[in-house]
Amino acid sequence: MSRTFWSTEDVATPDVFAYWSDVICDTLVQVAARSTSEAPFAGRIEHAALDGIGLSTVVSGAQQVVRTDRMIARDQEEFLLVIIQTGGRSLTRQDGRAATLLPGTMTFLDSTRPYTLEFSGIFSQLVVRIPRRLLPGRGLTGATALELDGRGPGRLVSDFLVGLDRQQRDDPAVAAVLLPHAVGLLESVLDWATRGSIAQTSAAALARERIHRFVRERIQDPALDAATVAAGCGLSRRSLFRALAADEESLTELIRRLRVTRARRLLRDRPDLPLAVVAAQSGFGGAAQLHRAFRSVVGMTPGTYRAAATDGGASPVVAGQWD
Template identity: 30%
Template sequence: MAKVVSTAAVSARNSVSFWTETVSDTFVDLECRSGGGRESIEGELAVQTLASLDLARVRASAQSVHRTPAGIAASSDNYYLVGVQTKGSCLVTQDGRSAAIGNGAFALYDTTRPYSLLLTDNFEQLVIRLPRTVLERHLPEAARLTALGVSPDPGAASLLVNTVKFLASEIDVLAPDVALSVSQGVEHLIVAGLGGLAGGIPDADRFSRRKLVQNHILENLRYESLSIRSMADQLHLSPSSIHRAFAADGETVMGWVWQQRLDRIREELLSGKHQGTLTELSVAWGFSDSAHFSRAFRQRFGHAPSELLRR
C-alpha cells in the first residue's frame, strides 16, 4: 500500500516547511524552495517499497530542491536517486554538470555529494531510490554518470519509464518473489540506460580528486583507522572513484598510504629525533603490527629499520 502525503493538509504559509520535511523523510535530507513566483508549494508524494528499491511518485508545483553540504554532514544516507520525468521538466545539476530532462527522460544523482533540481510548474516525476552498493555492483563508474540525461528514445530509457509507470500503479498486486525479480529488472534497465553514457565521459577530474584524497591521507596519516571507507565517508566520494584516482597510475590507495608512512618513519629515524623503540615509532605512524612494519620497511628501502636506529 502506497503511503501518500499531501500539502493539502496544511496551510499555504506552512506548506514549504511541511513539503521539505516530507521530501527529506522520503529520500534524504533536502532543502526545498518554492518557485514560479509562488511563496508556497502544492504537492503530493506517494511512496512504495519494491524489494531493495523505493519508488516515489512526486506531483507538485514549481520548486527547486537542494542537497547541501550541511544536509550531507547531518546524515549518513548513501543512495543514488534516479529521476524519471513523466510531466513537465527538470534541470539536474551535480559535479559541475547540468542536464535538462523532459517527459520520458531520466537522470541519476548521488546523495553523497551536493546537487540541485529545478522543477517546472505542475510537474510529475517518478523517483527511484536505491543503495549505492546495489547500482555500483553492476555499474562501478556510476559516480561519474550523475547529471547526464538519458533520452526517451526507444531503448532502455523508454522501457524503464514504461516499467516504472506500471509499477507506480500496480505495485500492490505483486507477490514478494515477483517483486524481487521486478526490482532486479528495474536495476538492469537503469544500468543499461546509463551504461551507454559511460564510454563517452572522460574522467577529467581524476587528477583533482587524487590530489584531494592525497591531502586527506597526509592529514590523517598517523591514524590507524585511515581506510578507503573512512576517506569515502569524510570526502563524500564513492570508494570506486577513490580507487580509480590511483589505479590509472598503476597504484593502489592503501599502497600509497603505506609508502607515505614508511617515508615519514625513515625521515624521523635519519633525523635522530626519535628516542623510543621502533615499535613505538611504527605505532605512532599507523602500523599495528611491528613484524609487518619491519618487512615493509626492508622491502621499500633494502635494509632493516633497526640499522637506522643504531646510527
Template identity: 40%
Template sequence: MGERDAFAYWREMICATFVRLAAEPVDGPRFSGSIEHVPVGDVELSTVVAGGQHVRRTRGLISAGTEEYLLASIQVEGCGRVEQDGRVAELSPGEMAFYDSTRPYALHFDEAFHQLVVQVPQRELWLRDTRGLTSRTLGAGTPGAVVAAFFRSLSETAANSSDGGFGLVPHAIGLLSAAATYAGGAPPAREAVESLTSQRVLDFLRRNLSDSTLDADAVAKACNVSRRTLYRALDGEGVATRLRRMRVERARELLAADRDRPVGAVASACGFATESGFYRAFRAATGETPAEYRRRCGTAGQ
C-alpha cells in the same frame, strides 16, 4: 494551513522519503504536492506530483547523514533540471537522469511537474564510481527510454499487486545499472546487456500482442537479436509460450474491465487467431472458460 506551513511540511516529507534536502517554492500560487512512496525490496519508487520548487542537497546536509544512494528522476509531465558534477540535465517527459546522494546536487522545477524517482542503495549496484554518469539526459533512442518505461510499469504493478513486484527486483537493479553504465559512457557489463535485451524484447511483445502472426523469427528481427539470444532473453522460454502467457494475462484484464465486450473481440485484441484457440489457451492457463472467469469477476465485485 498557510502557504509557508504547507511548504515546511512538504520539505519534511521529501526529506523523509529521499535524503536530507533543502527546498524552497517557486513564486506563484499556493503550493501543493503529493508523494506516493512504494518500496520494492531495495528499490524505492516515489511518484511526485507538485508545484514548482528548487531542491538542493548541500555539503552540510551530506555530512550530517550516512545515506549513499543512486537516484534517477524519470520525468512524466512538465520539465525539470538536474545539476551535479558540473553538468546540467534538462528533462522533458519520457527522459531520465541520475544523481548521487553522496555529493551536492540540485533539482529545479520552474512550474508544476510529475516525476517518478527511483532510489537504490549504491551497494546494490554493479558500479561504484558515479562521477561520469550523473546529470546526463537519457531519452528516446537510448537505454534510458526502455528503463524509464519499465520503472513506470513497475511502479503501477507494485502499487496494485498483492506481491508488490518483489520478484522483479533483481531485474530492476540490473536495468538501472545498465542505464547508469550507458550514461557514464563505460562499456556495459554482460549482465547489463542481457537485462536491456530482455526488457527490449518484452516491451516489443507487449506492444504487439494483438498480432496473431508474430513468431520467433519476427521478434528476433524486430529486436535485432539472434534466436539464441532471444531464447536467453526470455529465460529459456519459447516465444510462443511467453506470448500465450502474456495474451492470457491481457485477456483476463479485458474480461474483467469490459464486461460488454464480446469474447471473440477479446480474443482478437489479445492476438488469438481463432476464438476456439483462445478458449483452449485460457482454460489451460486458468482452469475456467472466459465466460466463467468474467462471471466470477463480476460476482467478486458485487
C-alpha cells in the same frame, strides 16, 4: 512492502512549504527546498518501499531543491537517485553538468555529491532511490546528471521502472519478483550512459573526473596536495585548478570534504575506533584537525555525530534551511 501517501491539501497555508520540505527529507534524502512562485503551493508524494528500494511518485509546483555537502555528511546511507520525468519540465545540476528533463527523459543523481533541482512550474516525476550497497563497485562519476533522451536503452529502462511502480500498486508480490531485474537494467544503462558520454564530455570535465577519482583513491594520504594530484593526473597545476573551477570547489575543499566523508563512515561503522585512529585513517594530521574539518563541513563535532549514528537516530536538520 509499504506504501505511504502525503499531500499538502489538508495543511494550513502558512505551514504548507515547511511540511513539504519535511516530506521530501523523510522520503528521499536531506535537502533544502524553497518555493519559487507567488502562486499557492501544492504537492503530493506517493511512496513505496520494496526490499530497500524506494519508488516515489512526486507531483508538485515551482520550487528549487538543493543538496549541500553539510546535508550529505548528515545522512546515514548513500543512494543512487533515478529521476524519470513524467510531466512538466525540470533542470538538474550536478558535477558541473546540467540536464533539462522533459516527459520521457531520465537522469541519475549521486546522493554523495551536491546537486540542485529547479522546477519552473507544475511537474511530475518518478524517483527511484537505490542504496549504493546494491550497486557494489559502481562508480557514478561520468553518469551523474546525464540526460537520456527518451529513446534506445534509456527509454526501455524508464518504461520498465514506470511499469514496475504501476505493478507494485496492483500486485506487490509480482513487483517484488521483477525488482532484481530493475537493478540489473539500471547497471546496464549506467554502463551504456557512461560509455556514450565519454566522447561528448569536454576535456575539462574528463580532467575533473580524473582528479576526483585520484583524490578519492588516495584520500588517506596526509601529504596529498596539489603537486601530488597534478602529477598523478598528468596535469599542470594551472590545468588542475582550471578543471576544478567549474565546480566552484577548490582542491583543498575537495580533499577536506572527501576526508570528512570517510571519517563519517568510520564513525558510523566503527564506533569503537578512537578519534585519533579515525583521523589517521581519513588522512587528517590528528584528532584536532579532524575536529575542525568535521565541524566545518557537518556542523557538529565527530563525537556528537557518532553518538547520533550509534543511537540510530537521524542527525538534526532544520527543514528548508540553506547550509
